[in-house]
Every structure is written in structure tokens, then in C-alpha cells.
Amino acid sequence: MTKPLRRTVLSLPGLLPFLSPVLARAQAAAESSAPLVAGGLNGGLAAFAAAEDVVALVGGSSAFDPDVSKTLLEHREHAHAYAGLWLDRSEPLAVISAAANGGAKPRPQELGAALMWLVHRGVEQGLEGEAGATSDRSVYQDVGLMRWWAGAGAQTQVEADALLVGLQTIERRLFIRIHTIEPDSDDPAGWIERLVDWHEGRAQLLARYTSVITNPDAALWRQHVEGKPPLFAVKDRVLSVLQRARQGDRLPAKVVLEAMNGEAGCAYGQAVLRACRALQSAGRHLGGKAREAQFRNELKQLALA
């Protein structure tokens, strides 16, 4: 169902207007000279989960540069959002270098957003998620994540209606948590339109999640979740370290460094490792052990700059 949908959207951009900014962003990201929207980030739940796992590793061990750890952990929630504020890839890198080189230091929330941009960018490159948060790949990876987290429970048969209500419940509770939404006072009418598009897009995304959970397309599942490498792999060493970090275990730096110096047997683990290496590289730069040129060069090798 999903593949033809995207083709339809591309040929008829007016049909599902909420998708067009997402696709525009994906195109912008593909052309490196074009300005970025949302910092060129497009990640869905799987990308955010991997980014959160990176932060859990940072919090659960002393394997990272202290400045990197302090800034990311203190500004974590804001930084996930602010990572989307960069207009151009050079901006976050310039902020990190400004912090490393002394002189006019960026504010902590700016450095946090720059470091978190590296994390998300690394993760998204690892997941090859540039097609956008509503692409087949992103939706199948998100469902892959839900099933991985559910473990053996994922085999339980659940009615599609109950699942959709479950997903809707998550969103209703978020509306309680968010209390009320702050409008865009510079452009209230345009903002209402964008908000409504987003909200309608959410309803369609939840319906797609439900349909993929209960009735996945076998070919798409093979391509995006059980591919080579698979998204997740049982007994993968990196994943078991991540699970411990996610549960709040304190991890010896040696265990984390060993994981980072090795390879993961699955795409999710590889994505996390790529982001970790980018953070290590930023840490060396911030700690005065690597100059700007070396930092940029290391990011290039990770395909992040």
C-alpha cells in the first residue's frame, strides 16, 4: 500500500499537502548546497530512539568528553528540538568550532543543539533515513522499533482498532502534557494551516503504523527491517550495551569504548555508533586535542560533513 502512495504524492503534490514540506526537505538535504529546513533532519521514531540511546550511553558512562556530556545531558530535551533550527550544515559545525577555539563562546543551548544535530545526523545517515519521516523506510523502521521493544510480546495478535486507539491514546496524553500550544504570533493564519496539516498528517501516520503492524507488506518489511544488515539483530553486542544504557545501568567506560571501536551487526547499532563517533570527534575538538580541519575531516569520513 505504501509504495504507490508515495509515488502518487510525488506526482500530485496538492493531494496530501502535509507531505510536500517533508519531501521538499528531503530534496534539500540531497543537494548539499541548498539551504536546509529542520537542519536537514527528517528522522522518525527509530531515529529519535537511536539518538536517545546515544544520549543514554553518554549519561551512563564516562566514555565521552566531559563538555560534550554536560552540555548534551543538561539540554537534552531542548536540544532534540533545536537540532532542527540550523539553516545550513555549516552552522552547527561553526558553533562547535567556536566553542573549541575560545573567543566568543556560543551559549550552552546553542552548543547542545549543535551536538544533538551531529547525533541526529549521524543516526539518520546510519539508518539511511533521508527520504523523510513519512517514507516507507521511516514508517517500517518505526514499526520495526516498536516490535523490537515489545520483544516476545510482538507476536501477540491484536485487533487493528485496538492498536489505533492505543496509538491515539499516546497522542491524547501528550496533549495533556503539553497543556496548550503556543501559536506563531508573526503569522497566525499561516501557522493554523501548518498546524492543521501536521495534525492531519499525524492521523494518517497513525493509521499507517497500524496497518504496517497488523498487515506488513512482506517485501517492504524484508527491505527495511530484515534487510542486510537487518535493522535489529538478536544477540548483537552493541544492542545489548544500548539496552543496559537505556535501563539506566552505569556502564564502565571500557565497555562503551569497546563497543564504539567495534562494529554492530545491525543498522540500528551502526547508526548509533556513527553518531557516537561524531560525538567523540567533537569531544576531541572541544578538548583541544584536534583542530578544526581534523574535526571536519573526521566528520567527512563519517559522511556527516
Next chain:
Amino acid sequence: MALLLPAVHQNIKQALRKHWSVGMLGSVTRMGDQHTIKVLSPLRESFAKQAPDPRAERLLAFTMGWRCHNAADRQWKPMYRYLQPEHYRPKQPGVSAVTIYHDVAVFKEVYDHGRRAPLTPTTLQFGPNLPATDAVLPAVALQGLVGLTWQRTLLMLQSFVAKGLPVPARFDKADNRFEPLVVDEAPFAEAYHRPDPDRIRKYIVAANFYDREEAMLVLLEKLRKGGSASASEVNRVRREPKCQYAQAVNRGLGYMEACSEYLVGRIDEATLTERCDLKRPHKPPEVEAFLDKYEKTNTSRAGGHE
């Protein structure tokens, strides 16, 4: 109920019928008083001449939801302070118990324990998983992730992001627009599953918040169940709204009628401002005076014990 009022223009009714989910989104948005005229005034010129296009319909539905939010604010914000001054002076963190008890009353009465859209029965059921989807959907873990994606997306919907402001100015704007997930939902679940009888008496019964026997609320429940009513029936129940919920509904209907008259050109901006209370504070001066007095009495009493 607005759908039955002769004073509400058919274009607004059509927008409400087709896009009430958009209206609900308006009802959870701040600052409606400041933006009502900005959004409605460009729609005036062609309003009565033709059926509104889909964009205008959504703006209408959203703004009506916004007006209802402001009607409830004006009706209830003073009451919260009279009923639970200790939460407001000095200002305590979190949401006041009185608002939680009122929200839970609405969840039960208006939304039939979450069985009516857009709510779900499981909205106030808490545990690591949801009962119906136990084992398949790790709801609490997922909610955290979805929340992070929302926070970024809501920021990206703001027009300042793409304007190319210098980094410090861009981040200052972001600090003003970022949506922290401020409200703890657990007290809502507790008020639903294990209500405190003293709070029920003070906040619901004595305050006469929601009286399902009152004529307006009987009629509302009938409409929610798909029933119909004549305009004269609606006017009759609107004559003397008694409980707090009925008064807020009546105020919201009055706001919608004023918006309708403004859109067709029968009243001007100044009259709309007056009738929709657009410049009137949500908490009138006497509420502040009450809180001042409360704080004074409370402080001197506390001082006496020391």
C-alpha cells in the same frame, strides 16, 4: 449547539460540521484573544457572498475553537482562584487540583469516560502498557519519543525558523516558542480512579461545576448522542445557565454569534472586541484583590504560629 443557532451563519456551521477536529485543535491553543481579529478580518470581504474555500473553513473552525477556549478561561479562571487560592498565592508548581478535577469531570460527563472522539477510554489509564494492546505497544516508552518529535515539529511550524535570523536571535525566539511537556498526567489518572471526596465536594458539588440535571446539560447530552432540538429549545436553556459548565458554553455561543455578525459585516471590530471580551483580562481586578487579601491573611496567620 452552535449548529442550531439562527444567529450563527451557515458558513460557520458548515465549517464546524466539516472540521470540528480542527476546532478542537484551536481549543487547545493559547492567545486566541490576540489573534481572533487577525485571522477573521481577511475572511470578511467574501464571507457572505460565497461558500468559504477549504482553507477559510479550517480557519473558521479553528477560530471558533479558540473562542470557546477563551470563553472557558474567562468563566473558570476566576473560579479556580476562589476555590483553591492556596495554589495561586504563592504560585505553586504544576496544575491546580481544581482544574484537574474539572477536567476529569469533563472527561467523564462530556466525553463519556473517553468513549467519545477525540478522546480514548485509555487516556487516563496508567501503567507501563495499555490493557488492550498490552505486550505489543510499549506505550510509556513510545510516548516519550513521540513527545520529542512533536517538540521539534511544533517549533518547525513557526515562521521565524526559516527567516534566516542570526543564531542568537533565532535561539531566543525558540526559547519563547518551545513547548515543554509541563503537565504531569498522573494526578489526572488519580483524580479519575481514586478521587478525593473532599475535593469532589469542594470543587464539583459546592462549586456547581457540572450539573447533568440542568436543562442545558440535558439538552447537550441529547445532542452528543445524535439527537436534535429546535432553536427555541436552545434559546430556552440558554436563558439562565446555572452551573459553571453551562455558563462557559453559553459564553462560547455568544462569542460565536458575535464572530458571525462581524464576518457578515453587521458589527465592526470595536463591537466584536467588546462582545468577545478580547481586551478584558481573564482574571478581573477583584480576583487579584481577593488573592491579595488571602495571601495577607494567610501570611499573618502563619507568622502567628512561629
